[in-house]
Amino acid sequence: MSEIIKTDALIIGAGPTGLFAVFELGLLDIKAHLVDILPRAGGQCSELYPEKPIYDIPAFPMVTGQGLVDNLMKQIEPFGPTFHHGEQVDQLEVLGTPEAPLFKVTTDAGKVFEAKVVLIAAGGGSFQPKRPPVAGIEDYEGKSVFYAVRKMESMRGKRILIVGGGDSALDWALNLHPLASRIILMHRRDEFRAAPHSVNAMRELVAQKNMDLIMGQISSLKGSNGQLSAVTIKGNDGQVSDIECDVMMPFFGLTMKLGPIADWGLNLHENLVPVDTEKFETNIPGIFAVGDINTYPGKLKLILSGFHEVALAAQKAHRYIYPDKKLTFQYTTSSSSLQRKLGVN
Numbered sequence: 159m160s161e162i163i164k165t166d167a168l169i170i171g172a173g174p175t176g177l178f179a180v181f182e183l184g185l186l187d188i189k190a191h192l193v194d195i196l197p198r199a200g201g202q203c204s205e206l207y208p209e210k211p212i213y214d215i216p217a218f219p220m221v222t223g224q225g226l227v228d229n230l231m232k233q234i235e236p237f238g239p240t241f242h243h244g245e246q247v248d249q250l251e252v253l254g255t256p257e258a259p260l261f262k263v264t265t266d267a268g269k270v271f272e273a274k275v276v277l278i279a280a281g282g283g284s285f286q287p288k289r290p291p292v293a294g295i296e297d298y299e300g301k302s303v304f305y306a307v308r309k310m311e312s313m314r315g316k317r318i319l320i321v322g323g324g325d326s327a328l329d330w331a332l333n334l335h336p337l338a339s340r341i342i343l344m345h346r347r348d349e350f351r352a353a354p355h356s357v358n359a360m361r362e363l364v365a366q367k368n369m370d371l372i373m374g375q376i377s378s379l380k381g382s383n384g385q386l387s388a389v390t391i392k393g394n395d396g397q398v399s400d401i402e403c404d405v406m407m408p409f410f411g412l413t414m415k416l417g418p419i420a421d422w423g424l425n426l427h428e429n430l431v432p433v434d435t436e437k438f439e440t441n442i443p444g445i446f447a448v449g450d451i452n453t454y455p456g457k458l459k460l461i462l463s464g465f466h467e468v469a470l471a472a473q474k475a476h477r478y479i480y481p482d483k484k485l486t487f488q489y490t491t492s493s494s495s496l497q498r499k500l501g502v503n
Contacts, residue, residue: 162262163269165240165274166475167190167475168261168263169192170194173201173203175448175461175465177192178465182469182472193263197244200223204227242267247265247419250262250264275445277446279447279449292379298386301383302385303407305408311337313334315339316339318338320342320344320407321410324411327409329352332359342370342372342403344374377390385404424440438470444478449464
């Protein structure tokens with residue numbers, strides 16, 4: 159039997175919300191371990207959008223997905239979190255009481271944790287990009303068909319076909335436009351789900367003939383040894399034609415799998431975890447859900463919303479972990495003890 163790893167808090171998910179939870183818990187002297195199925199911290203920001211600009215993080219006019227993760231990792235260094243990458247939380251057993259929660263959590267790697275509180279910050283669960291239903295696309299994936307861009311410079315001078323009508327498709331079309339020799343955006347219809355300012359910017363480039371917009375769907379791929387030469391499409395007018403390109407980037411959304419969390423008795427609603435907005439606690443005392451995985455009236459799936467949620471969850475977690483210790487809220491700018499934790503002189 160594996161040795162039990164005892165911790166104040168176990169955080170499931172090491173994306174931006176999970177990382178900031180380490181900070182908020184750390185300010186309250188709560189130690190944390192993090193478990194994530196991915197091989198590194200950062201969640202979708204690192205895996206799918208490392209160089210994608212993010213504009214709605216306070217005090218950062220613009221920061222990339224990986225830049226945000228790097229800053230969060232630096233911010234939580236003083237609290238010494240322990241990461242368990244490449245593992246999925248498998249089983250959860252309630253050992254304590256509603257007044258004094260205690261949980262036994264086991265991963266698929268056989269690790270066993272004993273935690274006083276559990277914070278689920280797993281986004282929508284484990285995820286993978288939806289693959290277009292095109293024969294043989296597997297042969298091109300990772301070579302000339304990509305679902306994310308890790309290094310934008312690798313796209314310089316290439317003819318890029320971007321398929322989709324949501325934020326990801328238009329964001330990448332606009333961000334890669336200065337690097338690519340040509341951007342071709344293809345969507346099934348002339349209506350887009352992306353932010354209005356992105357749609358307007360795209361249409362302006364199309365009107366200036368600096369970007370191509372095609373209505374249609376992919377039929378087949380052409381090329382050899384994993385390198386695309388063209389994509390055959392069927393236009394909305396019924397015409398079949400070839401679009402020459404070096405790279406194709408399809409954005410058809412993500413397939414989300416909640417995994418074993420679905421069996422923990424959390425009163426799921428459409429694969430999301432309902433919480434109250436006072437402390438972002440689930441129906442099981444001591445288990446919190448923060449970030450994209452939770453649901454409540456008025457929920458916005460924004461990173462900054464997740465930051466707010468973990469701040470309140472940490473306050474309630476403190477009551478469970480230190481039941482006899484009164485918590486007096488303090489600003490980090492005015493508390494000398496907090497500044498010492500952060501290494502500020």
